[in-house]
Amino acid sequence: MKRLLLIQCILFSTCMLACNNNEASKTSAAVDSKDEYANSRITTKAAPEWAEMLRHDTGWIGADGIYCTALTGIDKPGQMNDQSETMFWFSDCILGNIDTKADTLKGDWQMMNNSVAYFHGANPDPNKINYYWRRDSVGKPLSMFEPHTPKAPEKSYYWLGDGFMDHAKDSTIYIFAYLIHNVPGGIYPFEDLGVSLIALPKGSRPPYKDQKQFDTPLFFTDAKGKTVFGICVLPNTVGAGAPEPDGFIYVYGVRGMNKELVVARVKDSAFENFNEWRFWDGLSWNTDMHTCAALTDNISNEMSVSFMADGRVIAAYQLKTANTTVAIAAGATPWGPFQPAKKVWETPEAYDDLDFYTYNAKAHPNLSKPGELLISYNVNSFDFLDDIVKHPYHLRPRFISVKY
Structure with missing residues (x-):
């Protein structure tokens, strides 16, 4: 009897030990399977509601x-609400009518070099955005801004x-404008000639009859290649809500040719005085301006640099302007150093047609959520005249949201 009890005790102890080991294994497995990077991993998803x-x-x-x-001048994530207003500006705009059954362009269409729009609210809604351009005396569409x-x-x-928006200059909105002329025959049939500056006084609305325009020295060519300033602006001011x-x-x-990123700066109160501008030479x-140091390379001709909550900056761009890859790069300060680029999106629209291409990605901080960047990129076609008729919906920005 004692022997039987001893055997039962041994079996019970063995069973309990096995159970405990099994529970320990489950706990260990749970610890091992815990995603320690869940809150820091970079994730990207399409944001079709903005494209729509x-x-x-x-x-x-x-x-x-x-x-x-943003018409408050505060271009940082999480600031928009139902009463907010955002000013957009666009280049190469198309006016026309689309046959919604065939998804093709019907009748004549017209092209302007630029236009603007005003969007009300925080959430995308096609009924809350209004577009503006000028017209001549007989009603022909004209670009909103002409040199x-x-x-x-x-x-x-x-x-x-x-x-x-420059709060130190009575909330004037400044927009850089590239002087372009057409050069027939090339794969990109145009060429830039210079950089102007447009100033819209506080409260100015289309057609901006009170606008001012300035020539600038911010376009030049030297042994390092052509340099063009104005591809993105970062106000590091109290009014802009900088950290x-x-x-x-x-x-x-x-x-x-290597698409190097360079930077200049000027006090907000002296923005129109180009003698006050200074250029970062690496030290x-x-x-x-000819001594500018390259902060990084392989950027796009349009891009963005915006602040993160911790005071660092984050750049968003398309690799080499018209690559199919959207990238981001963190920087310690507005003048760098920048980390190597991280590829966050492959643009699927470039594969919808052999002639389609995507380009010039950039972030829109004021439309973004905290901890995220809403990034747009453009879609176009090398066979533009044919594809604008066959695929008229393709020529408009697409959007992604990058959580970091």
Whole structure:
């Protein structure tokens, strides 16, 4: 009997030990399977609701060159509400009518070099955005902004760059504008000639009869290649809601065939005085724009640099302008150093047609949620004249949301 009890005790103890070991294994497995990077992993998803806001069947039906700013001048995530207003500006805009049954363009269509729009609210809604352009005396559509500076070449037009609201200049909205002329025969049948600056006084509305335009020195060519400033702007000011404001406006440029990122800065109160601008040479800020240091490379001709909550910056761009890859890169300060690029999206629209291409990705911080970036990129076609008729919905920005 004692022997039987001993055997039963041994079996019970063995069973309990096995159960405990099994529970320990489950606990260990649970610990091992816990995703320690769940809150820090970079994830990207399409944001079709923003692209749908820009999809229309009549009138303004598409564009590229999209930039925007909140009319509070606070361009950081999580600031928008139902009463908020955002100003958009676009380049190469199409007016026409789409046959919604066949999804093809019907009748004549017209193209303007730029237009603007005002969006009310925080959530995308095609009924809450209104588009504006000018018309001549017989009703023909005209671009909203046309060059009229002293140095503007004849037959040139504006492709619009980035802009911002300068609270130190009575809430003037400044927009960089590239002087362009057509060069038939190339795969990209146009060429940039210079950079102008458009100033819209506080409260100015279309057609902006009180606008001012300035020639700038922010376009030049030297042994390092062509440099063009105005591709993105970062206001590091109290009015812009910057996390650690220093009172400077940082203006970025693109240089040479390697698409190098360069930067200049100026005090917000002296923005129109180009003698006050300074250029980062890798060690210090100086007056010689030809000494600019490359902060990173392989960027796009339009891009963005915006603040993260911790005071660092994050750049968003399309690799080499018209690559199919959207990338981001973190920077320690507005003048770098920047980390190597991280690829966050492959644009599927580039594969919808052999002639389609995507380009010029950039973030829109004021439309973004905290901890995320809403990023747009453009879609176009090398066979534009044919595809605008067959695929009229393709020429408009697409959007993604990147959580980081």
